[in-house]
Amino acid sequence: MIELLSALGLAIALEGALYAAFPGAMRRALLSVSVQPEQALRIGGLIALALGVVIVWLVRG
Template sequence: MTDLIAGLGIALVLEGLLWALAPNLARRVVAEIATRGNGGIQATALGAVALGVFLVWLARG
C-alpha cells in the first residue's frame, strides 16, 4: 500500500510540474488530444499502461 501511495505521489508531482512549468504547452497537448479519435487515444493509453507496468516490473525486480 505504501508503494501505491508513493507511485501516486510521483505521478502527481510529474503532472504538476508540466502545468507549473509549461502551462501553454499543457493546454496545447490537451487541445490536440481532444481532436483525436477514441481509437488513437485508447491505443496511446494502453501503450502508456504497458510501459508503466514494465517500468514497475524493472524497478521491483
C-alpha cells in the same frame, strides 16, 4: 498500500510540475488530445500502461 500512494503522489507531482513549467504547451497538448479519435487514445493508453508495467517490473524485478 504505502507504495501505491507514493507512486500516485509522484505522478501527481510530476504532472503539476509540467503545468507549472509549461502551461502553454500543456494547454496545446490538451487541445490536441481532445480532437483525437477514441481509438487512438485507447491505443496510446494501452501503450502507456504496458510501458509502466515493464518499468515497474524492471525496477522491482
